[in-house]
Amino acid sequence: MSTDSHLIQASTSAETAQQNETRRHILLTTPALIVLFCAASGPLLIMAVYSFLSPGDYGGVQWSFSTDGWFGVFMQRDIFDDTLTIADAHVSILWRSVKLSLMTTIVCLIFGLPTAYFIATRPASSRNLWLFMVTIPFWTNLLIRTFAVMELIRNQGVINTALKSIGAIEEPIQIMFTDFAIMIGMTYVYLPLMVLPIYASMEKFDFRLVEAGYDLYASRWNVLKRIILPLVKPGIVAGSILVFIPSLGAYVTPRILGGGKNLMLGNFIALQFGQGRNWPLGAALSITLLVIVMVALLFYVRGVGKSGNAHG
């Protein structure tokens, strides 16, 4: 790693050079920081403020301080006797979202890793074509892609019709409107986000190391586990993050493939800003989602960093 050379020759001149460098870096990143603040932190601040206000009668907020929004995230007040109970429905939506997103990430990894490996081991001339093909789904609207998945898995869809015509099943398999359907949809939609970063780190991977591994008596499995995976870990981490985050907040896919009843966090939040007319709760839920993502990432990156070596 190039930064290591800095550590070794820590002479005073090197230190001042580094200080200058740092100052220049700050200057150069200022415009980006300003944009980031306006585009990302600004809306977040608004959300944070809204989560401490009272809901307006027809949506929106009333400017009076209230913690009800935050209260509503995990607790609910009984309509009749005002007792507080844990909001089971919210917790189960939360849990389903996390579970489905994790499963989507894992399935994307299972399919994405071999795909990226395949592309990275093609001759350089045909790699771009394969990459191009991976990115083709991005050209279409998410809604249309999701409807395409629906067309495949619904009761009168391609899969069920085909299975029926070869006599494998009598009755169509009910996939639509299940968690499984949501997972299929999200896996399909987010798979490229897994493939691309893994490919990027595999492309830099020196495949002669694989031969060196075989030469030193490592089986295929050991070559994968001991040599390839540790070295493409940055790509796997990036890919997992890129899939997990949008999965957790997914709106369109669970809405269409999960029907009305299998809500995910994204739908639930949208509901609060729509029919629910409870903006503060929606805002509090959004921030909760953000915190979950940040905590999950923190643990994930930490865990991955520890299990490997300095290279990760």
Added chain:
Amino acid sequence: MVSSVKSSAGAGKSKTTKTKSSPQEIAIDALHVTKIYRGDTDVLALDDVSVQIRKNEFFTLLGPSGCGKTTLLRLIAGFEHPTAGMITLEGEDISLLPPYQRPVNTVFQSYALFPHMSVAENIGFGLEMLGKPKSEIDRTVDNMLELVKMTELKNRQTSQISGGQQQRVALARALAPRPKVLLLDEPLSALDLKLRKQMQIELKRLQHETGITFVFVTHDQEEALTMSDRVAVMSEGNILQVGPPREIYDHPAERFVANFIGDTNFITAGLVSIGKSSAKVKLPSGKTVAAALPQGGISKSDAKGKVTVVIRPEHARIGKAASNSTLSGTLQNIVYIGTDTHYHLELPKGDIFIIRSQNQRDFEESHRVGKKYGIEIGPGAVQVLRD
């Protein structure tokens, strides 16, 4: 050193080495190995190659780039499989074994050290994969570190050590599992000259100390001659000649070998008579001299009365101005290069004959360009080529 003893004992007479070597045990035996790389255009990388590599020898594959050296090495390692033919290791057919089942290790040209492991982890990797107990791995790694003089850098990352040090780690890593054969693909080509010289000696020492058969690939003829017990000269997918360095240098069998190794004068001569290991040839000057025949000999019908003979520049001397020498020519050029002086003489037919003469301190150059000089050829300096 083994090579020098062997070659001085058999100085010139190839017969001696042959009888001496036959009872030795064979490590690698390649039998009629052909390798074709399939693709848009098929590449014939090895064309019916047969070669035997003995146990405990330093064997070198020498040839220009693209002649198939790496291919032969990769076939032995198991990264490629022969299109035809067979490779055995100590009598066992290994042609179809995957690399991780062959007791053979490779030092890669690019070193191919694992960047996410420390020096010690790299060296221990092979043993770990073989399922050796941790205590044994630790002990062997320490021994290997000592062997390649890298003990202090044991815990460094491989990116934090120099090229020469990486080279040593690659060597130690390949030696640690004690392979039956160690394959080295131009391992020194990335090093600067001084380090390369140093590593040549080091490699020779390691081979001696470990007693492991080394198969070394290089395109550098000097490196091959310096280090090897035996050298195989390759060209265009064929092995042209195999023998100890001295035999290869003094008794090249083919034009390519003579040309590739050292500087050479080629002369077309008439064949007068053929004996068992030597012949009489008539030089363009009309003089008849004795000449050594290549191993395997030539048949008279092949040669149609004409043969090519080679004379090394240092095996000839520049003679008196008007003499009765074997050859003579007009001096065209005198090139002083410090240790030696090169004399370029034009033979009557227009060919250039080069003579190399070692310089004495404070010697006066008495030869004059444009004058005619005799070329004195030492006894046994003329070698007949097969082609």
